[in-house]
């Protein structure tokens with residue numbers, strides 16, 4: 311396969327990939343996944359993602375996930391600015407709101423999101439957004455800032471989708487779309503997402519696509535399985551795999567200002 315895919319969200323610094331980076335990246339390259347965005351969820355994983363990105367010529371984000379919002383301290387802006395000064399860092403995030411798990415208090419989540427949006431605006435960088443059961447607050451807060459970005463791993467409803475699209479955001483779709491049960495709503499919304507605004511991501515090691523055949527022995531997802539996300543979207547849109555692959559790669563390059 312020669313079609314170049316970009317995995318717009320990989321948690322490569324997750325311990326599940328420890329000592330497996332080379333083989334995982336090799337399988338990704340064999341599957342056509344030539345570029346990937348490594349996700350930082352807190353300062354430590356942002357630093358680890360940056361080191362991995364440097365070592366393997368990849369790209370990464372720097373930020374604090376809403377789950378970890380309570381770990382943000384007064385030096386957050388300073389630490390993220392330092393990280394973002396490296397050319398491999400192309401977005402601020404993963405940042406956002408998660409009212410589904412509530413691992414950090416909601417007022418802390420909102421405050422830490424606002425600080426990262428303000429920083430992204432100052433640095434003129436895109437944001438990598440996470441939102442679960444919080445689209446009203448997310449949209450209200452986004453309206454306070456002038457930022458571009460991607461709403462990663464979208465799992466919301468039609469109204470939220472339309473409002474995010476009106477806001478000019480890209481929509482990240484993961485292997486959630488390959489789940490015949492909990493992915494049903496997302497599957498029905500795929501035709502409503504313009505191909506020009508779509509990014510595809512695995513969110514590995516999480517969200518193993520349920521369409522993989524034969525079913526892998528390990529539950530660990532990895533970037534080489536991005537092809538299953540791409541194929542599922544092509545099937546739902548009634549277009550070719552190569553069309554989805556080409557356009558999502560182009561979208562990634564445009565949003566994050568990277569050359570092909």
Ligand SMILES: [Zn+2]
Pocket residue numbers: 404439440441462463
């Ligand atoms: Zn997320």
